[in-house]
Amino acid sequence: MLQAALNSGTADRRAVFEVFARHLPNGRRYGVVAGTGRLLDAIEAFSFDEAALEFLSARGVVDETTAGWLEKFRFTGNVWGYPEGECYFPDSPILVVEGTFAEAVLLETVVLSILNHDCAIASAASRMVQAAQGRPLIEMGSRRTHERAAVAAARAAYVAGFATTSNLEAGRRYGVPTAGTSAHAFTLLHDSERHAFEAQLASLGQSTTLLVDTYDVERAVRTAVELAGPSLGAVRIDSGDLGVVARRVRAQLDELGAHDTRIVVTGDLDEYGIAALAAAPVDGYGVGTALVTGSGAPTASLVYKLVARSDGPEDDAPMRSVAKRSAGKPTRGGRKAAIRRVDARGTAYSEVLTTGEPTPGPRDRLLHVPLIQDGTVVGRETLEAARERHARAVRELPATALQLSKGDPALPTEFVDGGPRP
Structure with a gap:
């Protein structure tokens, strides 16, 4: 795509991509944003060294012009997103990437690989934490997944409320408390x-x-x-x-x-097994396989879709909404703002997405925060901040969100056509 866009002259058109899930895993009431910190590190370090360029050129993957473009590549665009630890629902635009088409399209796989994994783990972990009713959980899944995924899973589980991990690399790299x-x-x-x-x-x-x-x-x-x-x-x-x-x-x-x-009890526990032990004199749980495999949902099914692009490469070229119309997988065009509606009791009751300027009420929350501005990371935060945010976000959800029985998402997603946004 990059090579063809460079050849056609469309590579420098401004583009807006959004990351969202069309649906939650069967029966889940909410998802959890995780992996944002890892993603910011990955985007900041994203480049093509001499060995990578030699491989791409020698195998005929890219032509000389494209290789020359990749040699100079650094992401210089903007990224907004739901902050790490926040809850999300179907169609929530948890990440918005804006840049030239060439720059933004290159990030698709790294964005999805990190967020799909970490959001899946955190979403499962959050359900387990709620089922444990305040009893601590130890993440013990390193022997049941890829060695690098194990470190990421320990980090995501901690964001969602796990107390410790048996993975010492997660402790060294991210400061997750360790135990075993x-x-x-x-x-x-x-x-x-x-x-x-x-x-x-x-x-x-x-x-x-x-x-x-x-x-x-x-x-x-x-x-x-x-x-x-x-x-x-x-x-x-x-x-x-x-x-x-x-x-x-x-x-x-x-x-x-x-x-x-x-x-402390261990042994193929998942959220249902933990909930079944609520009345037992158990002081803590060790969870492995079910956690690192997303408790039956090893991916968050997130997608990375183009929702707007300019008519030309000029900075002042007008933007237009674009959307897929294919059967079964349509998308909604236009860059969206997201608002969490909250009632007088402090309970969230809907997720509102608008293509116009957002108009939050006095208790509502705007969900997007700046993560990268003009190629510079501005949204780094501590893991503890993400962990505390998740605890607050769950407390804000209606009681139905915490049910383990199958049901609809805890909040409905409402679309408001507010006209095009720049």
């Missing part, structure tokens, strides 16, 4: 469970978490408290009927005087 437990292999390494517990306690202290279901749970709990005393930090259960086993372990810990020893 030993595996069955550590117990099996030793001549007995007692020897394994003694070794772990000697190295890590009484606040550690002991895995108690390698052999016999009741015996393991008794041994753990005998060795660590009533100040043992936690025990982990990874198998069996977790609710039933947790109740038995809680009763046993209390009988042994270990009233403050926490119970």
